[in-house]
Amino acid sequence: MVELPVVEGEVVPCCPPVTSAALSEADSVRMAAMFKALSDPVRLRLFSRVASHEGGEACVCDIQDVGVSQPTVSHHLKKLREAGLLSSQRRGTWVYYRVEPSVLAAMAGLLVGSR
Template sequence: MSNLELRELPVVEPEIVPCCPPVTSAALSEADSVKMAAMFKALADPVRLRLFSRVASHEGGEACVCDIQDVGVSQPTVSHHLKKLREAGLLTSERRGTWVYYRVDPEVLATMAGLLAAGR
């Protein structure tokens, strides 16, 4: 038996820092436009958009590839599209046994919304 006392650590919410300023705040730099274009290009494909939506809306905030692969294309094509979403920074993934689980990066939706926010 130990004399150590278990304490609950405080929950620290990550600070959401957008990759780029809102498009209405000033003219975009070349670097910011490249970052933004990569995110929006990844979502410009209907299959990728559906996969992203399935992951984002899945119970618990993450989805096994086995739960989201029925989008009307072959499994290798699903893997290709998920890779593109990961490369654009829209999804993170974790291998558990033979399956890969995907999660929307917590900052992504807020960042994308911030990019398109109207300036006041």
């Protein structure tokens, strides 16, 4: 799982921006895991649905209509969680997913950086 720590409100990316220097092997593995998780169209749609859902979190019951079976949705959500892109919390029989704002900011920082 990719760790994206937040220190006193500041977003700290998991890896240095790609524009700052050549990536180390460890940083490239972390970044590849995030982007690999988002490279599937169904996962990208699920990620988008969670990120854009009112209140910043979504019950799986609200986002599962993406044209694949419920077990396949669960598989894709698990992959997004394992990559550190989503967090989840079980409430009764349903699982709620959240994209932490620091994840989006850190991913953008990896690509944009500063020169």
